[in-house]
Amino acid sequence: MQRSISYRVVRALLVVCLLCVAGYGLASYGLLPKAWKIYETKHPALDLAPTRAFTAQGIPGDPINLAFIGSQEDLMQAAKAAHWVPADPITWASSARIVVSSAIHRAYETAPVSDLFVYGKKQDVAFEQAFGRDPSKRHHARFWKSDLLDALGRPLWFGAATFDRGVGVSHLTGQVTHHIDADVDRERDKLVQDLIQGATLTLSWIDGFHAQLRGKNGGGDPYYTDGRLCLMTVPDGGLLESVQQTLSSAIAVLGDSLSP
Numbered sequence: 001m002q003r004s005i006s007y008r009v010v011r012a013l014l015v016v017c018l019l020c021v022a023g024y025g026l027a028s029y030g031l032l033p034k035a036w037k038i039y040e041t042k043h044p045a046l047d048l049a050p051t052r053a054f055t056a057q058g059i060p061g062d063p064i065n066l067a068f069i070g071s072q073e074d075l076m077q078a079a080k081a082a083h084w085v086p087a088d089p090i091t092w093a094s095s096a097r098i099v100v101s102s103a104i105h106r107a108y109e110t111a112p113v114s115d116l117f118v119y120g121k122k123q124d125v126a127f128e129q130a131f132g133r134d135p136s137k138r139h140h141a142r143f144w145k146s147d148l149l150d151a152l153g154r155p156l157w158f159g160a161a162t163f164d165r166g167v168g169v170s171h172l173t174g175q176v177t178h179h180i181d182a183d184v185d186r187e188r189d190k191l192v193q194d195l196i197q198g199a200t201l202t203l204s205w206i207d208g209f210h211a212q213l214r215g216k217n218g219g220g221d222p223y224y225t226d227g228r229l230c231l232m233t234v235p236d237g238g239l240l241e242s243v244q245q246t247l248s249s250a251i252a253v254l255g256d257s258l259s260p
Helices: 002-041 044-048 072-081 092-104 184-198 238-258
Strands: 052-054 060-063 066-069 125-130 138-149 155-169 176-180 202-206 214-216 222-224 229-233
Touching: 044 138, 044 155, 060 155, 060 214, 066 072, 066 138, 066 184, 072 125, 072 184, 138 184, 155 184, 184 222, 184 229
Parallel strands: 066 229
Antiparallel strands: 052 060, 066 155, 125 138, 138 155, 155 176, 202 229, 214 222
C-alpha cells in the first residue's frame, strides 16, 4: 500500500516537472520572443495615435480607422495598384467642377475632398474611387503623415476611410457638403481589401482603438464602428523592391521550367 502511494506521488511529481519544462519551452522559445518582437517593432507614432480628424472649425470629424507604415511612394503605389486615384486640390475651378458634375450627373473621378485636420494640419494625401455617374457618391480616404519614424526610418500614415452617399447641407454648419454612410467599417474593410490585392502588405488589427463606438462627424452625420484600427505595413525595403524580388523569382522559376 505504501509503495503504491509512493509511486503515485513520484508519478505526479514527474508530470508536474514535465509540465514545467513544457511551459518554460513554450514561454522562452515561443510566446516571449514573439511578444518582444511585437514590442520591438511597434511604431512609436502609435503611442500618440489620434482617433479623430477635425474640421477647420475644430469640430470632431471622421474617425481614424486605418494606419499605413511605409514611405509616401509606397502609399501612392499601393493606392494606384488598387485603382484608387489621388483627389484634386481644392481650387475655385475644382470646386465649381464638382458642383456642376454632381448637378448634371457627369463623372469627375478625381474630385477634391474637403480638408480635415490631424496634428493641426490638413491631410497630406487623399484618394478616391468613383461610384456611380457623378462625384456625389464615392469611396474616399484621407491620410496624415506622422513625424515619428520607426527603426527602419519609415513614417506612419493615419487614415480615415468613409463612403460619401450624397451631397447635402451640413447638420452643424449649414454648409454644402457630402454626407457619409454610417457604416465606416465597411469602407475601411473595402480599402484594405483593395490594397492587399494590389500590393504585398502585412496586416494587423488593434482592438479597442476607439473607446466610443458611435458618434457624429463634422457634418453631423452619425457613424458606428467596431472600434478596430487596421495597421498595414510594407515589406522591408519598400513595395518596389518587393515587386522586383517577386519578378526575379518568377523569371528564375520560368527559366528553370524551360531549361532542358
